[in-house]
Amino acid sequence: MTDTIIRDDRRGGRAGRPRMVGGTPRPGLPIRGLKGIALLIACALVILPFLAVVSTSLADQQQVTEAGGYVLWPDRPNLDAYRAILSGGVVTRALLVSVGITLAGTALSLTCVTLLAYSLSRPGSYLQKPVLLTVLFTLFFTPGMIPMYLTVRQLGLIDSYWALILPTMVGAFQVIIMRAFFQEIPGELIDAARIDGANELQILTRIVLPLSKAVMAVIGLFNAVAYWNAFFNAVLYINDTEKWPLQLVLRTYVVDNAALGVDTADIAGTVMPPSQSLQMAILVISLVPIALVYPFLQRHFAKGMLIGAVKG
Secondary structure (H helix, E strand, O other): OHHHHHHHHHHOOOOOOOOEEOOEEOOOHHHHHHHHHHHHHHHHHHHHHHHHHHHHHOOOHHHHHHHOOOOOOOOOOOOHHHHHHOOOOHHHHHHHHHHHHHHHHHHHHHHHHHHHHHHHHOOOOOOHHHHHHHHHHHHHOOOOHHHHHHHHHHOOOOOOHHHHOHHHOOOHHHHHHHHHHHHOOOHHHHHHHHHOOOOHHHHHHHHHHHHHHHHHHHHHHHHHHHHHOOOHHHHHHOOOHHHOOHHHHHHHHHHOOOOOOOOOOOOOOOOOOOHHHHHHHHHHHHHHHHHHHHHHHHHHHHHHHHHHHOOO
């Protein structure tokens, strides 16, 4: 029906009637124009603030003063602010802490979630139902801040990097998603592997995991973003400023507007970069790693989330 109307429209047989697209009339030119304008405005609202942050981090004192704080396009861009904060001071140490926590936390979390989800997805696993009910219970009834703090303190993890990794290492929602994904894998493959003499570890590493790259990429990115943005746990559990992650340093120097002590000996000249440029440079450094990783994993999102959550 749709194809017939479109062909008749091309021949001029139904010139007075609108073309049908997907079973509905195609919007007129004014409606499409309004949609295009709305899309441009939405893109501008997203791009312009990010452009202002990057441009301000590259601007000098004169440009920042003339622009009133935020520069939309620097006339004389320079990297003095980045050289200052990456010269081995507080930001460099915090960046290394965040990178280490993110890598270690993501690896440990993905390993634990995968093992737990696989064991819960296999019928007849030892204590399968009690463990599954426990996971579901933690999904609906989360512990409060004070019990969590007391637990971390009793374990002796205050001022320890493990306090930023262990409390959020296994997420109930992630376990449920990955368990549902594993249940979608045909049981015939696993039975055939068992007949060939493979044990559970070999089945997991050689059959299940190669088929689960999409959901593992999604869960891994979720964990990486959570550990990279670890802020509140750092406020609660980390008192030593030398162990602060990047997000806590970002809060201190950008939100609280604290003075950032940097070494300008290696910067061209002796002029200190403006504080606004230093703050925006820290913000850019905190955004860039996730922004670079996300495009490589974005294609797995729809498949990883939908296949693991929808059963046919």
